[in-house]
Amino acid sequence: MSKKQILLNAFNMNCVGHINHGLWAHPRDNSVDYNTLGYWTDLAKTLERGLFDGLFIADIIGVYDVYQQSIDLTAREAIQLPVNDPLLLVPAMAAVTQHLGFGVTANLSYEPPYLFARRMSTLDHLTGGRAGWNIVTGYLDSGARAMGLLTQDEHDQRYDRADDYLTLLYKLWEGSWEDEAVRRDKAARVFADASRIHRINHQGPFYQLDGYHLSEPSRQRTPVLFQAGSSERGQQFAARHAEGIFIAAQDKDKTRQLVQDIRRQAVAAGRRAEDVKIFIGIAAVVGQTQAEAQDKFDDYWQYASPEAGLAHFASSIGVDFSRYGLDDPIEYGGSNAIQSAAKTAAANQLTRRKLLERFRLGSRYPTLVGDAASVADELESWVNDVGVDGFNLTRTVTPESYEDFIDLVIPELQNRGSYKTAYAEGSLRHKLFAEGDRLPARHAAAGYRPR
Numbered sequence: 001m002s003k004k005q006i007l008l009n010a011f012n013m014n015c016v017g018h019i020n021h022g023l024w025a026h027p028r029d030n031s032v033d034y035n036t037l038g039y040w041t042d043l044a045k046t047l048e049r050g051l052f053d054g055l056f057i058a059d060i061i062g063v064y065d066v067y068q069q070s071i072d073l074t075a076r077e078a079i080q081l082p083v084n085d086p087l088l089l090v091p092a093m094a095a096v097t098q099h100l101g102f103g104v105t106a107n108l109s110y111e112p113p114y115l116f117a118r119r120m121s122t123l124d125h126l127t128g129g130r131a132g133w134n135i136v137t138g139y140l141d142s143g144a145r146a147m148g149l150l151t152q153d154e155h156d157q158r159y160d161r162a163d164d165y166l167t168l169l170y171k172l173w174e175g176s177w178e179d180e181a182v183r184r185d186k187a188a189r190v191f192a193d194a195s196r197i198h199r200i201n202h203q204g205p206f207y208q209l210d211g212y213h214l215s216e217p218s219r220q221r222t223p224v225l226f227q228a229g230s231s232e233r234g235q236q237f238a239a240r241h242a243e244g245i246f247i248a249a250q251d252k253d254k255t256r257q258l259v260q261d262i263r264r265q266a267v268a269a270g271r272r273a274e275d276v277k278i279f280i281g282i283a284a285v286v287g288q289t290q291a292e293a294q295d296k297f298d299d300y301w302q303y304a305s306p307e308a309g310l311a312h313f314a315s316s317i318g319v320d321f322s323r324y325g326l327d328d329p330i331e332y333g334g335s336n337a338i339q340s341a342a343k344t345a346a347a348n349q350l351t352r353r354k355l356l357e358r359f360r361l362g363s364r365y366p367t368l369v370g371d372a373a374s375v376a377d378e379l380e381s382w383v384n385d386v387g388v389d390g391f392n393l394t395r396t397v398t399p400e401s402y403e404d405f406i407d408l409v410i411p412e413l414q415n416r417g418s419y420k421t422a423y424a425e426g427s428l429r430h431k432l433f434a435e436g437d438r439l440p441a442r443h444a445a446a447g448y449r450p451r
Helices: 037-049 074-077 087-097 114-128 139-147 155-175 234-243 252-268 290-301 306-317 339-347 350-360 372-386 398-418 428-433 444-448
Strands: 007-013 054-058 101-107 131-136 182-185 191-194 200-203 208-211 224-228 243-246 279-285 367-371 390-395
Touching: 007 037, 007 087, 007 279, 037 054, 037 087, 037 398, 054 074, 054 087, 054 131, 074 306, 087 101, 087 114, 087 191, 087 252, 101 114, 114 372, 139 279, 155 200, 155 224, 155 234, 155 444, 224 279, 224 428, 234 252, 252 279, 252 372, 279 290, 279 398, 290 367, 290 428, 306 350, 372 390, 372 398
Parallel strands: 007 054, 007 390, 054 101, 101 131, 131 224, 224 243, 243 279, 279 367, 279 390
Antiparallel strands: 182 191, 200 208
């Protein structure tokens, strides 16, 4: 029996400091060039050389202003500030690649669904069916205030809104235009058959619409749907909608249980367990030898900012850690931000000192340090023993962290039969699931297709 093939996304953001904070100051890091096209097109070509499945581009609306009740450290260390639009990067990167997929983050709480549906259809057209959407509902009160609101919706209500939003998008993407609507018949002077273009009337609890989808059907119609969130309500949402699920992971036993729970819920929603691909976030510092990798890590962490990682985490869970001493017990309480992260921190009684140690490389993500064989061993363990499908590989020092992984770890995985040696043809969805370009009939979206 052939081995399970590891899926791999590069995890990045249209900003200087993304996850491993402080490393922008490293002499070999070029993330300060994030606002140039060459930075992104070079990255896309590098990732395609490594046969990455996709580039997963994060985004936020708002700023990290909980720590010290200011943006002083956020601005100084470029903690996801400044941050530019992720979608505008994709056409340029698609133009220099043939297979690389693109998962872009967009916050549905602040995006009018009618216009967003057109933007994503356009992106799927321009990429030839390589577009994915990371569905987020937001977690920063600073973002809500910037959008003219007093505060963001309560956590579970944000998912209620998201359910209505997705229902409306499915009606537009899947139900407005039939496959035969577009004829492109120059002789008969008929570009599209109006009888096969359906008016959508949606009267939901959060959104109302009366109109036609503005775009003709793209290759995938609905982009590949990604979602991050491990709260009870987030899992419920993912079981119905998500195709790729991004979870945070530190402990293998707890992650294994979460993976099993997610797949069970997908089956209960009428889908198959394998209809969801589960990714965890990691960082990797790789060398030709274990000693070389450790030397590289020791070099990196001299530039890393654990305090910046703490400031990022403070806004993620709504706790100002600057109010506590290094070993003081922390009052985590209820969170209207990322509930799963807050519950994990509270359950482990993480003090400020413990958090700073965890954020040694500026990030709370697991960091693999070693030669190609040891890193490959750990990746295979997460896949085979825990049951995840792949990884979102975040950058450390860029571009060398991706180049090192591609030059050292990818060949090791290929030699073991755990990683592809060539891209499959087809859309991003077909590459991931090998079932065609469109969502399967068992997905919730299928119920909105013309009958």
